[in-house]
Amino acid sequence: MTTTSKTLRTPADLCARGLVPPERQPELDAVAASYAVALPEPLAQLIDPNDPHDPIARQFIPDPVELEHQAGESADPIGDDAWSPVDGIVHRYPDRVLFKLTHICAVYCRFCFRREMVGPGKAVALSSEALQRALDYIRAHSEVWEVIVTGGDPLVLSLRRLRSVMKMLAEIEHVKVVRIHTRLPVADPMRVTPALVRSIKMKTKPTYVAVHVNHPRELTAPARAACARLADSGIPLLAQTVLLAGVNDTPDIMSALMRALVECRIKPYYLHHADLAPGTGHLRTSITTGQELLRSIRGRLSGLCQPTYVLDIPGGHGKSPIGASYIERAGSNGSAHYIVKDFSGRRHRYPPSAL
C-alpha cells in the first residue's frame, strides 16, 4: 500500500500545480512567511482552479486577507496557555486533558485556531523529557478520565511513537478513554494504513477518533475507505466541523456533509463556531447565521445528523453550546408552563392546556 502522497508546501508549488496564477505568488509568499502552507495531493485534486469561490481552495490556499487582523483576534483564541500546567498538556475541564503531541499537520487550514503554533519551524513533537513530564502529570491526576490526543495532527507521528504513547496511556488505570483528533483521513487517506489503525487501538480501553471534515467533497472514496478501516477495527468515529463562510454555511452543503458523515459511520459531534484566530475574519460567519443553519437542518435531517453547535469562549473559559433554544418559560405561579417550538417553527404549550 502506498502510504504518503506528494504535498505542495510553498506558493511556488501551488502555482506550478496550476492552482494559483503565477502573478499571485508574491502576495501568497507574504502570507506563507507568517502561516504554514501544506496541501497534500488528495486535497489538491478536489480544487477547481477555475472557480474563484472553490470551497476546498478557501480552506487551504493562502489568501492575502490573512494578514489583516481584526479586533478581538488572538494568537491563543481559546486560551490554551492559561490552562497548561506542563508542556503538551491543557487541563481546562476536571475530567479530561488535551495531550498535544506535535505541532505538525498533513495539511494547514487557513482558519486554524492554533495557526500561530503549528507548522514547520515549530518543534515537530514533544521531546522525550517533555513527553514523560506530560505523562507524569496525567498519572498524578486521578480525576483525568479521558485523554484527548491532539496537536497539530497526532496521526502524522511515527507508528513507533504512536504505539508507545497509546501503550503508556493504556497503562494508566484511571484513564478510561483516549480520543484522537485528526484530519489525516481526509487530508491524506492512504496514510491511514492498517498498521496505523493497529497502533492507536488499545486492547482494553476504547480509542475514539474525531475526524475533522468541513465539506462533503472531502469525503472522497479513499477518505471513506480510510474511515472504514478505522470503523471496521472497532474504533468509534466522531466528526468535528468548523462553520466557515463560503465553505459550508448553507443548509444544502451542511445537510449533505452531515448525511455523508453518518453514511461513513461517523457521528457528527461538534460544529465549531470559527475561533478568533488572527487573519481569519473572512472565514467566520455570525452566530446568528450558525443558529439559523442549525434550525434548518434540525427540520430536515435525522437526529443522527445533528451536531452540537459550540463556541469556545475566548480567554480559556471552555466550550458552550450556542444553538438556538427551542423552549421558553411562560406564565407564572399556577399557570407556569413552557412554550416549545417544533422543527417547522410552530409553537406549542407544554404541558398542554387542561383538557
Ligand code: SF4
Ligand atoms: S489540521 Fe487541525 S491543527 Fe492542523 S492546521 Fe488544520 S485545523 Fe489546525
